[in-house]
Amino acid sequence: xxxxxxxxxxxxxxxxxxxxxxxxxxxxxxxxxxxxxxxxxxxxxxxxxxxxxxxxxxxxxxxxxxxxxxxxxxxxxxxxxxxxxxxxxxxxxxxxxxxxxxxxxxxxxxxxxxxxxxxxxxxxxxxxxxxxxxxxxxxxxxxxxxxxxxxxxxxxxxxxxxxxxxxxxxxxxxxxxxxxxxxxxxxxxxxxxxxxxxxxxxxxxxxxxxxxxxxxxxxxxxxxxxxxxxxxxxxxxxxxxxxxxxxxxxxxxxxxxxxxxxxxxxxxxxxxxxxxxxxxxxxxxxxxxxxxxxxxxxxxxxxxxxxxxxxxxxxxxxxxxxxxxxxxxxxxxxxxxxxxxxxxxxxxxxxxxxxxxxxxxxxxxxxxxxxxxxxxxxxxxxxxxxxxxxxxxxxxxxxxxxxxxxxxxxxxxxxxxxxxxxxxxxxxxxxxxxxxxxxxxxxxxxxxxxxxxxxxxxxxxxxxxxx
Ligand SMILES: C[S@@+](CC[C@H](N)C(=O)[O-])C[C@H]1O[C@@H](n2cnc3c(N)ncnc32)[C@H](O)[C@@H]1O
Numbered sequence: 001x002x003x004x005x006x007x008x009x010x011x012x013x014x015x016x017x018x019x020x021x022x023x024x025x026x027x028x029x030x031x032x033x034x035x036x037x038x039x040x041x042x043x044x045x046x047x048x049x050x051x052x053x054x055x056x057x058x059x060x061x062x063x064x065x066x067x068x069x070x071x072x073x074x075x076x077x078x079x080x081x082x083x084x085x086x087x088x089x090x091x092x093x094x095x096x097x098x099x100x101x102x103x104x105x106x107x108x109x110x111x112x113x114x115x116x117x118x119x120x121x122x123x124x125x126x127x128x129x130x131x132x133x134x135x136x137x138x139x140x141x142x143x144x145x146x147x148x149x150x151x152x153x154x155x156x157x158x159x160x161x162x163x164x165x166x167x168x169x170x171x172x173x174x175x176x177x178x179x180x181x182x183x184x185x186x187x188x189x190x191x192x193x194x195x196x197x198x199x200x201x202x203x204x205x206x207x208x209x210x211x212x213x214x215x216x217x218x219x220x221x222x223x224x225x226x227x228x229x230x231x232x233x234x235x236x237x238x239x240x241x242x243x244x245x246x247x248x249x250x251x252x253x254x255x256x257x258x259x260x261x262x263x264x265x266x267x268x269x270x271x272x273x274x275x276x277x278x279x280x281x282x283x284x285x286x287x288x289x290x291x292x293x294x295x296x297x298x299x300x301x302x303x304x305x306x307x308x309x310x311x312x313x314x315x316x317x318x319x320x321x322x323x324x325x326x327x328x329x330x331x332x333x334x335x336x337x338x339x340x341x342x343x344x345x346x347x348x349x350x351x352x353x354x355x356x357x358x359x360x361x362x363x364x365x366x367x368x369x370x371x372x373x374x375x376x377x378x379x380x381x382x383x384x385x386x387x388x389x390x391x392x393x394x395x396x397x398x399x400x401x402x403x404x405x406x407x408x409x410x411x412x413x414x415x416x417x418x419x420x421x422x423x424x425x426x427x428x429x430x431x432x433x434x435x436x437x438x439x440x441x442x443x444x445x446x447x448x449x450x451x452x453x454x455x456x457x458x459x460x461x462x463x464x465x466x467x
Contacts, residue, residue: 006047008057013037013066016096020084020456024057032057038088039096040066068092073126079143079171081164082178083454090453094119097448097458104431111434111443119448120307127180128301128453130218130283134159134187135265136194136211137170138201157201159191159214168204182251183216186226189248190214193241202231210234213265217292220302223281225254227294229267233259242275254278256294268295268353286310288336288365296357297331301451308423308449308459309337315421315445315463316394318342325392327377327408328399332358332370334423338396339370346389347372348380378405386415396421403429406436413440420464427458434462442467 011024011032022037034045036059045057062069072086085093098119106113122128140158160173174188194201194211202209213229226245230238238257246252255276258267272294280293286306292298299305312334318324318341326335329347331354339345339362347370349355355372362370371389373380386392395417397404403426404412412420413436420441424430434443441464451459 007060008032008045008047010063011043011045011057013039013041013043015039016100016456021056026055030055034059037062038066038069039092040068074177075175076160076171076173078145079141079163080161080173081171082161082176084456085454090121090125093453094121094448094450097450097456100458101427101446101448101460104427105434105443105446108428108431109435109438109443111431111438115443115446117445117447119450120311122301122450122453123303123307125453126177128303129178130220130298130302131300132176132179132183132216134173134214134216135162135170135204136201136209136213137168138203138209139169141166141169141171143171157191157195159187159194159201159211170204179216179218182224182249183218186216186245186249186252187214190228190241190245193244197237197240199237199241200232207231207261207263210237212260213267215294217281217294219281219283219292221282221284222251223253223278223283224249224251225256225281225292225294226252227256227258227267227272229258229260229265231259231261246276252277254281254294285333286337287340288333288361288367290331290333290361291357291364293357295353297351297354299333304449304451305333308451308461309334311447311449312396312398312421312423312461313337313341315461316396316419318394322393323390325395327381327395327397329358329372330354330398332361332372334396334398335370335372336361336365336367339367343369344390345370346392348375348377350374350376376405378407381408381411383411383414385411391415392417394419394421396423398423399429401426401429404433409433409436413437416440416466418466422462422464424460424462425457427460430460430462434464437464440467441465 008026013022013024015023017023021033032055034057042064044061048056070089102113102116105111138157141163158170158172160171163169200209202212210232212231215227217225256272258272280291322342324338324342324345326347329335329349335345335347352374355374358372444463446462448460
């Protein structure tokens with residue numbers, strides 16, 4: 001018999017912490033991080049393993065409801081894990097995001113929290129994503145509701161999202177609020193077609209089965225790309241499915257498929273088969289047109305990306321004689337927008353394919369005052385690089401979650417460049433870097449732009465000025 005797990009009879013949840021977990025205290029005053037609660041709730045919870053020495057609890061019952069609690073809009077909320085904060089009113093989501101930024105600036109950066117400005121809310125709370133990736137699995141996640149009612153458990157395959165913490169289980173989704181239609185109709189059509197025709201769903205442990213992944217990309221100008229990944233090369237079954245998709249969804253403007261028999265779902269290293277329509281879709285961000293292929297990275301919430309980049313560019317206040325560096329430039333979204341105002345922009349990015357896209361997009365928009373370099377920023381940014389390429393007036397950085405490499409911080413500190421605009425998707429590492437720069441740069445402004453409502457993801461833009 002397994003060890004009986006402890007029940008916390010009463011935990012008062014007081015705050016939101018890392019990864020959207022609630023911080024609470026049990027009857028003895030010990031801190032417990034609870035999954036699924038809302039600050040202000042009093043809950044009963046099942047104790048789970050400690051993480052980094054902190055007790056973890058799984059919510060069992062809400063004993064007293066927080067005034068910030070609201071009804072989730074999605075019927076898959078309890079199982080999916082994609083939009084973890086749907087039970088928290090939107091104004092409270094923003095308040096908690098801002099609190100996390102305030103704490104990071106005060107405690108990690110050691111800077112004045114007065115510099116933190118009110119967050120910019122999202123324009124749209126639903127249907128804001130332009131890309132979703134669904135997974136097929138021959139093992140459906142048994143939902144919490146089904147588990148309670150043992151007689152009505154539906155077995156069989158699923159097409160949806162991975163259940164958090166269970167790599168081989170997929171939550172079957174028939175309604176998602178993240179991407180506008182026909183995204184829902186296409187996903188449900190593919191699943192029904194597969195079941196009707198007896199096509200096999202992928203087994204994520206044994207790596208066999210035909211249907212593996214479905215990616216749907218929607219453009220704001222009614223363009224639509226679909227990419228299907230198959231785990232086996234059954235040409236007849238694949239062609240019949242793709243033809244049926246085109247027939248039933250005239251909205252599809254671009255259709256690809258790929259055979260992926262590898263141990264992982266990544267298709268970036270695999271040749272794609274172009275089956276129908278255009279090779280790409282196009283999307284506009286602030287008057288710059290971007291050509292997006294099936295493997296291209298692109299901002300997933302284009303509406304809020306415009307708001308984020310507008311804010312970054314207003315912080316940068318670029319003049320027509322400015323030389324601007326865009327470090328970690330990706331496909332050059334910021335570089336190309338900045339180039340419209342600047343004398344010249346130089347973008348540096350690690351991924352060659354992203355730079356190829358950036359160069360294509362520069363040509364497409366007749367922008368010729370940009371230069372892109374493929375490299376790790378930390379390997380080339382130093383005094384001799386500044387001497388060779390010119391010392392910039394403004395440096396814009398948009399690093400991955402890990403933040404800036406220490407060599408990059410050092411190079412910026414030594415450069416004495418007038419202004420640094422720091423776009424970030426991780427307030428902790430951004431605050432760490434701002435702290436490492438504070439002897440040379442003062443934090444003038446920092447503001448959150450809410451890109452992903454109902455999640456704990458935070459995007460911020462900070463303006464630093466030379467002291
Ligand atoms: C947050 S994204 C920036 C996206 C970009 N602003 C855009 O809109 O396309 C971070 C980028 O940094 C790149 N990257 C990660 N590590 C890097 C490094 N050491 N040097 C240069 N680029 C890096 C990633 O490939 C990614 O494109």
